[in-house]
Amino acid sequence: MKRLIERGLMYGNLLHVSAPALVERYNRALRHLTGKQTALADFHVDISGYSPEIGDELGDHYYLNHNGVNRQFILLSTEQKRAPLLNATFSSSRKILRGFIDANDSQLFALTATDAVAGELVNSVLQIAEPARLFDLHKVEIEADTPGGRLRHSDELAGLVHRFRTKEDGWFDDDLITRMIAVAGRSGDITRNPVQLKSTEFELGNFWTALFDGLYLFKTVTYPAAISIRDASALGPIPIDNAFDLGDRNSIARFLERNGLVEAIVKAPGLDAVAVLRQKLDFIVIDTAAGSGLDLSGLNRSDMRRLARQSADRLPLEYHGLAALLNWAANGGGWPRITSEHPAYFYTLRAADTEDRDLVNMLLAELSPLDLRQLFICHKDLFYRQYAAWPDAKKAFVVEFLVREYQVDKAGARASLFGHEPDMSGETPPDPAAEMVRRVGPWGAVRRG
Template identity: 35%
Template sequence: MVDRLFEAELIYGRLLEISEPHLIARYNKALAGFGMRATALDTFRIDMTGFSPEIADEFGDEDYLDPNRVNRRFVILTPEQENLPVVHTSFSNTGGLMHEFFEANRRAIHAVTIKDALYGEIEDSVSVVDSLEDLLSINEVTFRVLSAEDLLGKAGELRQLVDRLTSEPDAWRDDVMLTRMVELAQVTGDIRQNALVPDQLVFRHDAFWANHFGGVYVFLDGKATTVICDPAAPGFRRSRPWQVAYISLGDPAAIYDFLVRTGRIDLPRASWVEGSGLLKHRAEMIVRDLVHRSQPEVDLDKIDAIWLQTWMHRNVALVSKDGAYPFLMEALRTIAVSGELKMADVPPASRFLVVRARPDHPDRWLVSQLISEMVPADFVSRFVFDKEGFYRSYDAMAETMRKHVVSVLANTYLKDKRAFRMRLYGLGEDDHA
């Protein structure tokens, strides 16, 4: 299963290969700092956080940098990691927080990684997540940063000695201190020129998805918090009810009302529907899903538009019973004539077929992930916005469908990711890309 995804670069793609002995040695010192054994690999790949699928396989632990699925660990060997994806995380905003850390501390990261590696934890206010209350208590995170060769510690010591030299009149007579300063400077360089200590370590924890309790979406609107998850999650509708609204993932009407009320989605209007092709894309995804569910032996890679039309004519009762394809075709006709679709007349379960996240909203990626979960037949959108969910659904697919899914993604999204995201979803450059 993974081999086909791996070969098509649909899993663990765009990672950075680490094979230089000195970088591997620094990585192992970081692992030792976490109380872990060293890797015996002489080459492996890492993502933005330093997670390596090869080391995870070697250790037999996919969560070796995320042991409690909170307080995520990281290892920074090179500034190049800033441009890598995050391929394994328990929180959707891990990548965003890492980007903020790189952006705020670029000078220090560049200076330190010349001679050392940075490692540590993204510390939350909780150490274990046992209920929704624990997730909701996370308002900000603090990067606890160490260095494999203790370059940060030595820089801090040198800074203290410099301060003493400039503040104490007779400090220059202390030969032991001066010798120590020379020793430290040989390692750290001139700390007056090189900023080795990170400038900003505390960052706000905004809207996010967490993979706890089957998946939890947390949205923030000023002092109001909205949680969307399985109602069986511990703490649902009980924690801080005067501040938090709880919505079941099985309640599409309530989810839709929340997204509309808070201005997080684009309603179906000709201004974006006709140029994006999103509704046509979803319609084709739905038909192909129907074909597979009714005739799993069919090789979907070999069918074309004429074959699909013929199949729908022969299976009109099945298509009508499902209802999604006829609804989308009627929606497109209505939008073409009137310029919009009256959503009050649309059944709640069908509303997510004709909307998308507002491209200018800060939560656009999180909303897009939620919408993709509500439209499971659109595996392309699921892959773009919810890779963890995509991999789970892919694992449950028949082999013929897996082959088709890989082929479609390779020939559409992977050919030009940015152009694809812009055309269908209105999304341009983004840190999550």
């Protein structure tokens, strides 16, 4: 993992906290939330205020995420919105935190100028002991305040001011005036510096959770389903008709197609499908050759072809399926029949342009784990777990590739792989290859139950 950290591929974009004033504010918030504090003079935090260094110090990397639900957070700066969310239990948590910060940017900026903001993503449950409880999660409400309760005191002062203004003998109510002065000392002048948070309630739609070894829950699509990493039968009774696991390839493929959640990469607008297919093939070759002890440094296109020839008898079916598709796309070869049972099937898809695009790409990364770039971009937790078991030569190759092809232009790489350009088919003649895909679906190969 040290190589990943040094090259900015792990714990990247965290906010560095080193100023004594910020450390003290963090400790006040940490004591307020957990009763604990750190002795560290500097550390890094993610969007939620979680710090890997403090997690090591406390021996608890879930010190802000007890039981995996109702995640707590500490904001020292609105710049935390650019940081990742580590140890995520729900795929929706970072989006919710980012939305909260964006919606209250000026208010949070004013609050964090003098103090930390501590809070919690409040679900309707305190603990999720069985998968069925996940269906009780419908919305997340954010509760936030400074450790000293500035927002609470501001609300209290606003109520006292209203009473003072509407009460006939308000000027003669010494107790009321005394209370207003005392609360104003803690809240500040709310007439000149009003601070009130908005957009603190968020709907919880479709999401992935790390609980129960990993589970994708699609509740709001036309044909709902739960997709489990472990055996679906182990989920027990759940209030949904369709429950699959990763072995149910036909069912998952049919689910994705019926809900319009995927598209074939060879027809995706704005995507150089030939280049993407070649890189997917390269990753599979590297994975196959990594265990042979070969030197994988400084490989060019010619070297990759040589490695493929040397490893031809060991290359998996994923390689041969994608190679046939590449031959069709680049050289006009025969149309490959890649059914949903074929190991290469999910490598040929990307998420369609829907609200659940990121979640679907995350699922596709899980279903096509040899595509290491997609795995890193869309499912970092799984990437890190797999990386830990790789041979050193494979680690070195993948790190260098990600630094060279992704790290230098993250936004551009994401846009080219997963972005969606406006459909211009009305202004240009139809592409024969795209027309073939349109007529037969992604492959015309999803087996109907």
